[in-house]
Amino acid sequence: MHALDIDYMLGLVPILLSYLPLTLEMAAAGMACALVLACLLAVIRVSRVPGLNAFALLFISFFRGTPLLVQLFLFYYGLPQVLTFLVAINGVTATILGLTLHFSAYMAESIRAAIVGIDRSQTEAALSIGMTRAQLMRRIVLPQATRVATPTLMNYFIDMIKSTSLAFTLGVTELMGATQKEAAGSFLYFEAFLVVAVIYWIVVEALSWVQKWLEQRLNRAYQR
Amino acid sequence: MIELKGIRKQFGNHVVFNDIDLQLERGEIIVIVGPSGTGKSTLLRCINFLETPDAGQLTVGDLNLDATTATRDQILALRRRTAFVFQNYALFANKTALQNIAEGMIVVDGIAKREAYARAREILGRIGLADKADAYPAALSGGQQQRVGIGRAMAANADVILFDEPTSSLDPQWVEEVLGLMKQLAAEHQTMIVVTHEMQFAREVADRVVFMDQGSIIEQAPPSELFSRPKDGRTQQFLRKILAANKS
Ligand SMILES: Nc1ncnc2c1ncn2[C@@H]1O[C@H](COP(=O)(O)OP(=O)(O)OP(=O)(O)O)[C@@H](O)[C@H]1O
Numbered sequence: 242m243h244a245l246d247i248d249y250m251l252g253l254v255p256i257l258l259s260y261l262p263l264t265l266e267m268a269a270a271g272m273a274c275a276l277v278l279a280c281l282l283a284v285i286r287v288s289r290v291p292g293l294n295a296f297a298l299l300f301i302s303f304f305r306g307t308p309l310l311v312q313l314f315l316f317y318y319g320l321p322q323v324l325t326f327l328v329a330i331n332g333v334t335a336t337i338l339g340l341t342l343h344f345s346a347y348m349a350e351s352i353r354a355a356i357v358g359i360d361r362s363q364t365e366a367a368l369s370i371g372m373t374r375a376q377l378m379r380r381i382v383l384p385q386a387t388r389v390a391t392p393t394l395m396n397y398f399i400d401m402i403k404s405t406s407l408a409f410t411l412g413v414t415e416l417m418g419a420t421q422k423e424a425a426g427s428f429l430y431f432e433a434f435l436v437v438a439v440i441y442w443i444v445v446e447a448l449s450w451v452q453k454w455l456e457q458r459l460n461r462a463y464q465r
Numbered sequence: 466m467i468e469l470k471g472i473r474k475q476f477g478n479h480v481v482f483n484d485i486d487l488q489l490e491r492g493e494i495i496v497i498v499g500p501s502g503t504g505k506s507t508l509l510r511c512i513n514f515l516e517t518p519d520a521g522q523l524t525v526g527d528l529n530l531d532a533t534t535a536t537r538d539q540i541l542a543l544r545r546r547t548a549f550v551f552q553n554y555a556l557f558a559n560k561t562a563l564q565n566i567a568e569g570m571i572v573v574d575g576i577a578k579r580e581a582y583a584r585a586r587e588i589l590g591r592i593g594l595a596d597k598a599d600a601y602p603a604a605l606s607g608g609q610q611q612r613v614g615i616g617r618a619m620a621a622n623a624d625v626i627l628f629d630e631p632t633s634s635l636d637p638q639w640v641e642e643v644l645g646l647m648k649q650l651a652a653e654h655q656t657m658i659v660v661t662h663e664m665q666f667a668r669e670v671a672d673r674v675v676f677m678d679q680g681s682i683i684e685q686a687p688p689s690e691l692f693s694r695p696k697d698g699r700t701q702q703f704l705r706k707i708l709a710a711n712k713s
């Protein structure tokens with residue numbers, strides 16, 4: 242047993258922090274794409290568009306039923322062998338793609354639940370004044386459903402930030418990858434991984450604050 | 466100018482009505498009464514295709530369609546010519562009173578926002594809620610919500626407004642203000658079909674009262690006639706019951 246090398250840890254902080262932007266960028270990009278895809282899947286599920294609904298079910302089942310790490314390897318190492326034009330897919334892109342597909346499957350289900358939870362009479366009211374189903378979705382249902390689903394979606398976002406650490410297995414030097422390299426150079430594994438753990442922790446805590454603040458605001462929405 | 470011919474609707478094996486005929490002149494106000502489960506709501510909902518009739522012809526203004534062959538565009542056109550007021554108001558929870566009224570004008574009629582909001586404000590004035598423009602439904606009383614519901618129907622500029630028990634969900638203290646607004650519309654010769662248990666309203670406002678029972682129109686007549694000299698035994702029985710209930 243040795244004492245913690247505090248100086249080493251303090252020195253590591255700025256080095257690791259310089260990789261934080263990449264981590265956050267991957268999470269943000271993944272979240273944005275996942276949101277769009279999840280809304281699409283949810284709408285398909287709710288409106289039971291024939292053919293497409295079966296596809297959505299299969300999609301959701303597969304991406305919820307297999308580990309994210311397996312999906313990432315499938316995209317990064319596997320796909321280019323089959324789809325040769327993908328040879329150039331880089332680790333960052335593969336990670337964003339994996340996060341998008343994986344999390345959209347979960348998010349679709351919570352958005353779907355939120356949509357179904359919206360009082361059916363509003364749907365009828367919208368139809369009764371001549372709105373199309375698409376207008377009804379865009380103007381009435383989705384704005385309310387995303388509000389209802391926001392707390393859950395924030396949880397997925399937090400989860401996604403932590404999941405970006407898997408990108409290091411695709412050779413991406415993000416927060417986790419950088420830590421791995423630093424630790425391998427110094428052999429101070431405990432110190433290095435403790436520092437990175439605390440960085441993730443602080444980021445997640447900060448987001449939890451945002452989440453609480455957002456929830457309070459959303460609860461107040463539509464009350465005026 | 467509104468005509469229903471041979472309208473039929475069934476849910477599974479349960480035939481709600483088989484062959485409904487009904488006609489209205491422009492500016493006419495009819496009140497439909499009848500026992501619970503008779504198909505009054507279903508009939509109203511068939512008129513703007515919230516339920517798809519299984520057979521029959523519908524004419525509203527210059528639009529004429531057959532239930533069995535109606536296209537999506539015809540249905541949308543029909544819905545633009547009809548407006549619906551719901552028992553439970555059914556306001557858009559994410560829109561203010563003003564937006565609830567303007568929404569259809571903007572999205573369905575393609576009226577520019579400025580113009581739509583100006584018209585919506587004018588309607589808010591007519592329904593006595595000019596000061597509630599920015600209030601969300603959750604912050605309005607039941608009576609105010611239903612007036613917004615009626616305002617939304619007014620904004621649709623429809624050939625006919627369909628009311629399905631517009632006061633049945635209201636606390637008693639709000640009923641009069643909603644009926645008052647409907648009387649105001651009646652005085653402006655808005656064509657309407659009203660399903661209600663408010664017999665006093667029917668007496669005062671209706672040009673014609675239609676009595677429905679078990680999926681058929683049993684008889685229809687001006688209120689003075691139907692209430693004082695109902696011809697059919699079922700009408701007599703129904704009126705006895707409801708008038709007794711209204712008194713107590
Ligand atoms: N979506 C539906 N699915 C199955 N049956 C239905 C549906 N809607 C209505 N019904 C049935 O159709 C019949 C007529 O119902 P409807 O609601 O039109 O009656 P109503 O005259 O409006 O009654 P109330 O005075 O209670 O409102 C009832 O037997 C009802 O159970």
Ligand SMILES: [Mg+2]
Nearest residue numbers: 505506507630
């Ligand atoms: Mg009814």
